[in-house]
Amino acid sequence: MRNRLSPLEEAFPKRKRPLLMTGLVVGDPFLEATEDYMRTVVEAGADVVELIMPFSDAAYHGPVLRRACRRAMSEEVSWRELEELIARFREVNGQTPIVVASYYNRIIARGMKRCVEGLREAGADAVVVTDLPDEEAESFRRQVEEHQMVLVQTVAPTTPTRRFRRLASRARGLLLWTGHSGAEVGVEIDEFRQRLKELRQYTELPIVASMNVESGRDAAVVTEAAHGVEVSSSLAWLIEGKGPNIEERLQAFVADLRSSLDAGAGQ
Numbered sequence: 001m002r003n004r005l006s007p008l009e010e011a012f013p014k015r016k017r018p019l020l021m022t023g024l025v026v027g028d029p030f031l032e033a034t035e036d037y038m039r040t041v042v043e044a045g046a047d048v049v050e051l052i053m054p055f056s057d058a059a060y061h062g063p064v065l066r067r068a069c070r071r072a073m074s075e076e077v078s079w080r081e082l083e084e085l086i087a088r089f090r091e092v093n094g095q096t097p098i099v100v101a102s103y104y105n106r107i108i109a110r111g112m113k114r115c116v117e118g119l120r121e122a123g124a125d126a127v128v129v130t131d132l133p134d135e136e137a138e139s140f141r142r143q144v145e146e147h148q149m150v151l152v153q154t155v156a157p158t159t160p161t162r163r164f165r166r167l168a169s170r171a172r173g174l175l176l177w178t179g180h181s182g183a184e185v186g187v188e189i190d191e192f193r194q195r196l197k198e199l200r201q202y203t204e205l206p207i208v209a210s211m212n213v214e215s216g217r218d219a220a221v222v223t224e225a226a227h228g229v230e231v232s233s234s235l236a237w238l239i240e241g242k243g244p245n246i247e248e249r250l251q252a253f254v255a256d257l258r259s260s261l262d263a264g265a266g267q
Contacts, residue, residue: 008048008097008099008125008126008149008150008172008173008174009150009172009173016265017261017262017265018219018223018226018227018228018229018261018262018264018265019047019048019174019206019208019227019228019229020045020046020047020048020219020228020229020231020254020257020258020261021046021047021048021049021050021099021208021228021229021230021231022041022046022048022049022050022230022231022232022235022254023050023051023052023101023230023231023232023235024037024038024041024049024050024051024052024232024235024236025052025054025065025068025069025071025072025232025236026051026052026053026054026072026077026082026085027054027071027072027073027075027077027081028054028068028069028071028072028236028239029071029072029075029239030075031075031077031081031085033239033246034051034085035085035088035089036247037235037239037246037247037250038051038085038089039089039092039093040247040250040251040254041235041250041251041254042093042096043251044250044251044252044253044254044255044258045254045255045257045258045259046096046254046258047096047097047228048096048097048098048099049089049096049097049098049099050098050099050100050101050128050230050232051082051085051086051098051099051100051101051124052065052068052069052101052102052232053077053079053082053100053101053102053103053106054068054069054070054072054073054075054077055069055073055102055103055105055106056069056070056073057103058103058130059131060103060130060131060178061130061233062212062233064233064236064237064240065232065233065236067236067240068236068239068240071240079106079110079115079118080118082100082119082122083118083119083121083122084122086098086100086119086122086123086124087122087123089123090122090123094123097125097126098123098124098125098126099124099125099126099127099128099152100119100124100126100127100128101127101128101129101130102127102128102129102130103129103130103131104129104130104131104132107129107140112139112140112143113143116140116143116144116147116149117147119147119149120147120148120149124149125149125150126149126150126151126152126173127144127149127150127151127152128151128152128154128176129151130154134153134166134167134170137151141170145172150172150173150174151172152171152173152174152175152176153167153168153170153171153175153176154175154176154177154178155167155175155176155177155178155199155207156177156178157179157191157192157195161198161199161202164199164202165202168199168202168203168205171203171205172205173205174205174206174207174208174227174228175203175205175206175207175208176207176208176209176210176230177196177207177208177209177210177211177226178210179192179209179210179211179212189211189221189222192209192211192222192225193224193225196209196225196226197225206227206228207226207227207228208226208227208228208229208230209222209223209225209226209228209229209230210229210230210231210232211229212233213229213231213234213257214234215256215260216256216257216258216259216260216261217260219231219257219260219261220260220261220263220264223261223264223265224264229257229261231257234253235250235253235254238250238253
């Protein structure tokens with residue numbers, strides 16, 4: 001029985017500006033760097049940090065994130081290392097919500113209950129499982145909610161309205177529009193606006209959209225229709241470029257996203 005809101009749910013009713021959710025592949029290019037990048041994106045204005053657990057066959061992600069996952073897989077990041085990463089971040093930041101994204105096989109390999117308990121104890125607030133259909137998610141959702149976390153529901157452009165209404169009725173925290181039905185973005189911005197206008201009639205939850213955002217201007221356009229934006233591929237692309245100033249480039253990019261979102265909200 002859920003007897004209180006999760007930290008993720010508590011954060012959003014108070015919000016007055018568009019949400020910025022930044023995704024980092026854990027262990028790309030190495031684990032200690034991910035910890036530094038978490039602090040960097042939050043200091044630059046990210047509202048939520050998404051930690052993407054690397055997977056060998058990340059079929060639901062685009063080519064940039066698949067390459068990031070391949071690089072991170074060479075680090076052989078374990079769940080225990082991820083939990084320790086989150087716990088260290090929580091020593092200096094107890095407020096910023098953390099969402100852990102994974103493919104279901106990695107969760108099953110560790111054990112559902114053990115995985116959820118470890119993430120909650122470390123300080124994670126939510127989980128998104130890329131390849132877990134809602135029809136098969138009840139057992140996992142129950143475990144997550146019993147530990148006062150949120151199982152973030154994803155929605156694709158191909159999701160029919162009737163199904164969306166059912167998904168939204170069970171969702172908590174936020175809804176994540178993936179912008180695609182496979183690895184690549186498959187919806188134009190005008191169609192996206194129309195679809196979001198329709199879907200927002202059926203939920204009071206914030207809808208955060210992943211739409212291949214490459215600039216602050218892109219982010220502002222997306223949040224004309226959505227409550228927030230999720231950005232991960234562009235961060236992975238910057239990290240892929242390597243060089244001595246990755247953190248500075250990440251900081252500048254996320255700061256541009258934040259300022260553009262805030263400026264758009266003020267218009």
